[in-house]
Amino acid sequence: MNPTIKDVAKHANVSIATVSRIVNGLPGYSEETKKKVQQSIEALGYQPNAIARGLINKRTQTIGVLFPDVSGMLSSEVLEGVENAAHDGGFSVIVCNTTSSGKRTVKYLRLLQEKRVDGIIFASEDVKEEYYKIFQEMKVPVVLVSTASSKYDLPFVRVNDFDGAFQATEYLIQKGHKVIGMIGGSDEDPIAGVPRMQGFQKALENNGLSFTNSHIKKNEGYRFQNGKESLPLLLKKLPDMTALFAASDEMAIGAMSAAHELGIRVPEELSIIGYDNLKIAEMCYPALTTVSQPLKDMGQTSGEMLVSLIIGEQQEAKSRYMPFTIVERQSVSNFRDK
Amino acid sequence: MNPTIKDVAKHANVSIATVSRIVNGLPGYSEETKKKVQQSIEALGYQPNAIARGLINKRTQTIGVLFPDVSGMLSSEVLEGVENAAHDGGFSVIVCNTTSSGKRTVKYLRLLQEKRVDGIIFASEDVKEEYYKIFQEMKVPVVLVSTASSKYDLPFVRVNDFDGAFQATEYLIQKGHKVIGMIGGSDEDPIAGVPRMQGFQKALENNGLSFTNSHIKKNEGYRFQNGKESLPLLLKKLPDMTALFAASDEMAIGAMSAAHELGIRVPEELSIIGYDNLKIAEMCYPALTTVSQPLKDMGQTSGEMLVSLIIGEQQEAKSRYMPFTIVERQSVSNFRDK
DNA sequence: GCGTTTTACGTAAACGTTTACGTAATTCCC
DNA sequence: GGGAATTACGTAAACGTTTACGTAAAACGC
Known part of the structure; x- marks a missing residue:
C-alpha cells in the first residue's frame, strides 16, 4: 500500500541497502546518488516503516x-x-x-x-x-x-513528602498558629499517607505544640469530598483549631468549601495550607497557599x-x-x- | 533475548506454524499437542512479539x-x-x-x-x-x-455549542435576569468561539433583550486569567449586569475570583454560569452552575x-x-x- | 604503473511472526 | 475395504527494514 524501501530503490535504480543508508545518514554513497534517491523518496512519498525498523x-x-x-x-x-x-x-x-x-x-x-x-x-x-x-x-x-x-x-x-509536610506545618507555626489540625491520607499509603502525617507530627513536636490522634483526620482518598467531609469532623475534636494542613490540594479546597458553608472565614478564622500546587490552587477563592510539587x-x-x-x-x-x-x-x- | 515462537516450537517438538495456530486460537491441531505447546509456552515464559505481528x-x-x-x-x-x-x-x-x-x-x-x-x-x-x-x-x-x-x-x-450557549443564556433569562454579559472566546475560533457567542446573542434577541457589542468581552484563550481580567472590563461597559455567561469554566471561575476581589457577591449580586463542567466546577465556592459537556x-x-x-x-x-x-x-x- | 587502500555500491541474511500450500495419516461413506 | 474427505501437522514465503559481507572500480602512494 504505502511505498516501501523497495519501491524507492527500484525508482532510483539502486539497491535497497543504498536507500537505507541514505535514509539513515550512514556513509557509503556519492552525492549524486543521494540526490537521485532523495528525489525518488519525495516523488513516491516514502515514509520508513517504524514497525519493520523496530523488529530488526x-x-x-x-x-x-x-x-x-x-x-x-x-x-x-x-x-x-x-x-x-x-x-x-x-x-x-x-x-x-x-x-x-x-x-x-x-x-x-x-x-x-x-x-x-x-x-x-x-x-x-x-x-x-x-x-x-x-x-x-x-x-x-x-x-x-x-x-x-x-x-x-x-x-x-x-x-520528600516528610520534609514537605514538615515545612508546611512549620510555616503555619511561624504564622503564630498553636492549634493546628491535619486532614491526611491513610496509614496504608506509604507514599503520600504516612510520611506527610509524620512530617506534620514532627513539626508540632519540634515546636513544643501538642499532638494527639485528634489532630489528624485520616482518609482513604485525597479527593475534594474527603476534605469536605473531614473538616467538620476534625473541628469537633479540635474546636479551637486555627490552622489546617491538608495532605492534598483537593482536600484543602474541600475543607475550604466546608468552611464556607459553616460560615467560617478563610483565612481570617481558619488558615489552610494544601499540598501539590495543582492548577486549581490559584483558581479557588481565597487562592490556596500550598506546598508546590514541580x-x-x-x-x-x-x-x-x-x-x-x-x-x-x-x-x-x-x-x-x-x-x-x-x-x-x-x-x-x-x-x-x- | 526473549524466547520466540521458534524456541517454543523447538521445546515442544512441533513446527512454528503449529505454535502460531495455538497461540491465535486457529484450528488445526490435536488436543494433545495443544497441551504440550501450552506447557512449553509456560515453561519458557513466551510472549508473542507484537512488533513482528504488526509487520505482517x-x-x-x-x-x-x-x-x-x-x-x-x-x-x-x-x-x-x-x-x-x-x-x-x-x-x-x-x-x-x-x-x-x-x-x-x-x-x-x-x-x-x-x-x-x-x-x-x-x-x-x-x-x-x-x-x-x-x-x-x-x-x-x-x-x-x-x-x-x-x-x-x-x-x-x-x-452543539450554539445550543449549549443558547440554553445557558435562556437559563439566566428564566431566572429573571435582563442584563446579561458574556465572557467569550475569539472570532477566529470556529469551534468554541463563534458558535457560543452566536448562541448567546440569539437567546437575548429571542427574548427581546438588548444585545450590543458591549455585551461580550472576547478573549484569545479560555483560561482562568482571561476570565479574571475580563470581568472588570465587562463591568465597565455593562455596569448594571446581573448575570454572566462564561464560555468556559475556567473563565467563569476567573470571573468569580475577580468578583470576590471587587467585593461583588456571587450569586447575590452577580450570577455566573460556566461551560464545560470540569471537575473544578463543583470545587469552587460557590459551586459553579454550568453547561455540562459529557x-x-x-x-x-x-x-x-x-x-x-x-x-x-x-x-x-x-x-x-x-x-x-x-x-x-x-x-x-x-x-x-x- | 603496480600494489594497497578507499569508495560506492549490491547481495542476502536476519528480526519474529502469519499463512498459503503441500502432504501424510486418519476418518468417513457405502 | 477402497476412494474421498478431513485432520493434523510441516515448509517456506512474506512483511519492510538493517547490516555484515563481498566486490568492482577509483584513488592513492611511491
Whole structure:
C-alpha cells in the first residue's frame, strides 16, 4: 500500500541497502546518488516503516506510562512533562490508566511487554511484587515518579513528602498558629499517607505544640469530598483549631468549601495550607497557599532519566528528590489572639 | 533475548506454524499437542512479539490521540474516555501534545504515520488543510472529538455549542435576569468561539433583550486569567449586569475570583454560569452552575467509533452530537429588583 | 604503473511472526 | 475395504527494514 524501501530503490535504480543508508545518514554513497534517491523518496512519498525498523533494531522508540488515574490533575501535569521529555528524546508514549487496580496494572504491563516498549514510567503508586517481577522479565529500564519503593531498587523522581509536610506545618507555626489540625491520607499509603502525617507530627513536636490522634483526620482518598467531609469532623475534636494542613490540594479546597458553608472565614478564622500546587490552587477563592510539587518538572525529569537509561547514557540512574517550595497565596493568615 | 515462537516450537517438538495456530486460537491441531505447546509456552515464559505481528498483519493495535494541551482539564477527561474505549477494543493509545502548534502537529502526524497507528483521534482543534492531507495519505480512520470541520468530511463527536450557549443564556433569562454579559472566546475560533457567542446573542434577541457589542468581552484563550481580567472590563461597559455567561469554566471561575476581589457577591449580586463542567466546577465556592459537556463520554464514544471504523464494523461513521445538560449549583440566583 | 587502500555500491541474511500450500495419516461413506 | 474427505501437522514465503559481507572500480602512494 504505502511505498516501501523497495519501491524507492527500484525508482532510483539502486539497491535497497543504498536507500537505507541514505535514509539513515550512514556513509557509503556519492552525492549524486543521494540526490537521485532523495528525489525518488519525495516523488513516491516514502515514509520508513517504524514497525519493520523496530523488529530488526529491537527498539520501538516507545515508552509506556502507568497512572492510577490519567484524568487526575496531578497525573495530567506529570504526563505533560513525561510526554515532552519523551518526544524530545525521540520516543512516543503509550498511556495506561490502571485505576489503581492490580489486575489492570498487570494486564497493561503484559501489553507493554508484547508491544516491546523500551522503558516504563510508573507513577504515584506502590510497586507490588507482581509488578516488579514483570519489570525484571521485561528487562527494560523503569523509573518511578511521584512514588518510590522501599522493597525494590528502582530509581525514582519525587519530592520528600516528610520534609514537605514538615515545612508546611512549620510555616503555619511561624504564622503564630498553636492549634493546628491535619486532614491526611491513610496509614496504608506509604507514599503520600504516612510520611506527610509524620512530617506534620514532627513539626508540632519540634515546636513544643501538642499532638494527639485528634489532630489528624485520616482518609482513604485525597479527593475534594474527603476534605469536605473531614473538616467538620476534625473541628469537633479540635474546636479551637486555627490552622489546617491538608495532605492534598483537593482536600484543602474541600475543607475550604466546608468552611464556607459553616460560615467560617478563610483565612481570617481558619488558615489552610494544601499540598501539590495543582492548577486549581490559584483558581479557588481565597487562592490556596500550598506546598508546590514541580509536577511537570518531575514528569520531565523522569522522562529524561528514562530515555538516558534506554539509550545507555547512564547505566544506573540516580534517584532524584525534587525541590518543593511553599507558594504563599491567600489562604493563610497570621494568628492573632482575639 | 526473549524466547520466540521458534524456541517454543523447538521445546515442544512441533513446527512454528503449529505454535502460531495455538497461540491465535486457529484450528488445526490435536488436543494433545495443544497441551504440550501450552506447557512449553509456560515453561519458557513466551510472549508473542507484537512488533513482528504488526509487520505482517499491518495492524499495530495502536491509535494516536492529539490534544492541544494534554494537561488541560478538558483534555484529561476526554483522554480518560478514549483510553478506556481503546483498551476495551484491544488498542493502545499514544498521546501527542501539539500545544496548538501547526509544526508540532505535523511532526506528530508524521510520527504516527511512521509508527503505523491504525487510527487517529483529533481533539479540540480546527483541522487545517495540511493535517487533512496527511490523514488522507495515511489512509487510516480519523475521528474528531470536541471539534468538527466544515471543510472536510470527518466524523466528529461533540456537543452543539450554539445550543449549549443558547440554553445557558435562556437559563439566566428564566431566572429573571435582563442584563446579561458574556465572557467569550475569539472570532477566529470556529469551534468554541463563534458558535457560543452566536448562541448567546440569539437567546437575548429571542427574548427581546438588548444585545450590543458591549455585551461580550472576547478573549484569545479560555483560561482562568482571561476570565479574571475580563470581568472588570465587562463591568465597565455593562455596569448594571446581573448575570454572566462564561464560555468556559475556567473563565467563569476567573470571573468569580475577580468578583470576590471587587467585593461583588456571587450569586447575590452577580450570577455566573460556566461551560464545560470540569471537575473544578463543583470545587469552587460557590459551586459553579454550568453547561455540562459529557467529556469522558465523548472520549469514550469517539474511541469506540474509531475502533469500529478500524475493525471495519462500519464503513462510514455517523457523527454524533452528545447531549449537554445544565447542572445547577450555587452560582446563579433569581434576579430580584432592589 | 603496480600494489594497497578507499569508495560506492549490491547481495542476502536476519528480526519474529502469519499463512498459503503441500502432504501424510486418519476418518468417513457405502 | 477402497476412494474421498478431513485432520493434523510441516515448509517456506512474506512483511519492510538493517547490516555484515563481498566486490568492482577509483584513488592513492611511491
